[in-house]
Amino acid sequence: MDFNKTRYTLMNRRRRIYEGKAKVLFEGPEPGTLIQHFKDDATAFNAKKHEIVDGKGVLNNRISEFVFQNLNDIGVPTHFIRRLNMREQLIREVEIIPLEVVVRNVAAGSLSKRLGIEEGTQLPRSIIEFYYKSDKLDDPMVSEEHITAFGWATPQEIDDIMALAIRVNDFLSGLFLGVGIRLVDFKMETGRLWEGDMMRIVLADEISPDSCRLWDIKSNDKMDKDRFRRDLGGLIEAYSEVARRLGILSENESTPMGGPRLVQ
Ligand SMILES: Nc1ncnc2c1ncn2[C@@H]1O[C@H](COP(=O)(O)OP(=O)(O)O)[C@@H](O)[C@H]1O
Numbered sequence: 001m002d003f004n005k006t007r008y009t010l011m012n013r014r015r016r017i018y019e020g021k022a023k024v025l026f027e028g029p030e031p032g033t034l035i036q037h038f039k040d041d042a043t044a045f046n047a048k049k050h051e052i053v054d055g056k057g058v059l060n061n062r063i064s065e066f067v068f069q070n071l072n073d074i075g076v077p078t079h080f081i082r083r084l085n086m087r088e089q090l091i092r093e094v095e096i097i098p099l100e101v102v103v104r105n106v107a108a109g110s111l112s113k114r115l116g117i118e119e120g121t122q123l124p125r126s127i128i129e130f131y132y133k134s135d136k137l138d139d140p141m142v143s144e145e146h147i148t149a150f151g152w153a154t155p156q157e158i159d160d161i162m163a164l165a166i167r168v169n170d171f172l173s174g175l176f177l178g179v180g181i182r183l184v185d186f187k188m189e190t191g192r193l194w195e196g197d198m199m200r201i202v203l204a205d206e207i208s209p210d211s212c213r214l215w216d217i218k219s220n221d222k223m224d225k226d227r228f229r230r231d232l233g234g235l236i237e238a239y240s241e242v243a244r245r246l247g248i249l250s251e252n253e254s255t256p257m258g259g260p261r262l263v264q
């Protein structure tokens with residue numbers, strides 16, 4: 001049997017549910033499941049800037065798997081079931097709440113710009129912001145008033161989302177601090193997961209250097225998508241270093257030439 005041909009046919013027969021900027025969603029093997037496929041596309045400023053970065057999808061798949069699996073293990077509900085291969089993971093299909101939830105610990109990016117706070121300033125406490133998920137509108141910032149008035153989430157759901165965001169932030173801050181990285185801020189998405197008549201808000205999408213600001217504790221070097229946004233170069237090297245510190249890439253492997261080598 002020609003294995004490659006069989007595999008190719010199976011891949012093609014899968015139904016593509018959605019293609020986004022960085023990922024593709026395919027129909028999963030069972031009802032209520034999806035396959036999340038990580039592409040190598042890097043986009044910023046609502047896809048006005050776009051490049052292919054070889055190996056990014058592989059790294060994000062592994063880093064996101066690591067974070068979501070650890071969250072599952074400490075009882076933080078997520079959509080993650082298991083990783084399938086280098087670029088794909090099996091997830092539970094959820095009804096995505098159309099909000100990008102941003103948690104900030106240190107001033108950077110749009111917060112610094114809008115409020116005139118110097119990048120790198122420690123915030124008095126973690127701050128949660130909501131943005132309406134709409135590429136057409138450039139993801140505008142919204143308040144709880146907008147969210148409830150337009151029915152994107154109920155007041156109870158907003159409470160649940162904020163509690164989830166704080167748990168994820170506490171876990172991630174500690175995880176990264178332990179490997180010499182400062183979690184400046186991150187973006188997360190949530191969804192409604194139905195189990196019979198019960199509904200829970202769970203963490204969805206991905207958590208990776210594409211969706212976090214990660215600064216080296218000692219040098220303040222950026223180890224995240226700002227390397228791409230700000231044309232700093234060395235994106236794959238930085239993402240590989242994050243993976244290596246988390247124990248996903250083996251200690252003595254560096255990537256520059258042959259692309260990322262991953263530990264099983
Ligand atoms: N568990 C899930 N169920 C349904 N949709 C999901 C789930 N997790 C993530 N998504 C959605 O899948 C898409 C992921 O692809 P991505 O390339 O990030 O898209 P986008 O360009 O919209 O950001 C996002 O729109 C995200 O909201």
Ligand SMILES: [Mg+2]
Binds near residue numbers: 020022
């Ligand atoms: Mg996305």
